Amino acid sequence: MxxxxxxxxxxxxxxxxxxxxxxxxxxxxxxxxxxxxxxTKYRSFVGTKRMITNRVRKLQFVNDKVSRKHLVDEIESLTDDLYYQLKQNSDLLIKIEKLLGKVNR
Structure with missing residues (x-):
């Protein structure tokens, strides 16, 4: 749906x-x-971590260069997504911290 x-x-x-x-x-x-x-655009942190882990484990069994490159590209994309989500959360926490600092003064 x-x-x-x-x-x-x-x-x-x-x-x-x-x-x-x-x-x-x-x-x-x-x-x-x-x-x-x-x-949805984002994956959960836990879900993304699992996907990365599964692909890293799979790497040891893949011998052909094309499949290996595909897995590495997927891992890179997933880690980039995770990084940007965490960066966004970090920025949000900094804003919240600043607001709380102003309230507590």
Missing amino acids: KIKTNTLIKMNQLLAKGKTIADIYDKYPRYSYDDIYWQ
Whole structure:
């Protein structure tokens, strides 16, 4: 089922803040887990970590150069995604910290 654009934006915001696909699935039971997983922009941190781990483990068994390059490209893309999500969260935490500092003065 296609997820409405405004709902998809909300789901992506939740994922960017560290929520899991399972959390979002609980909040939006109208959509299937697979629909949420494949249509959202971000993956959960745990899910991304698992995907990276699985691909790294798979590398040891792949001998042909093309498949190996494909796996390495996937790992690079996943680590980049994870980095940018965490950077975004870090920036958000800094803003929150500054606001709290102003409130406590």
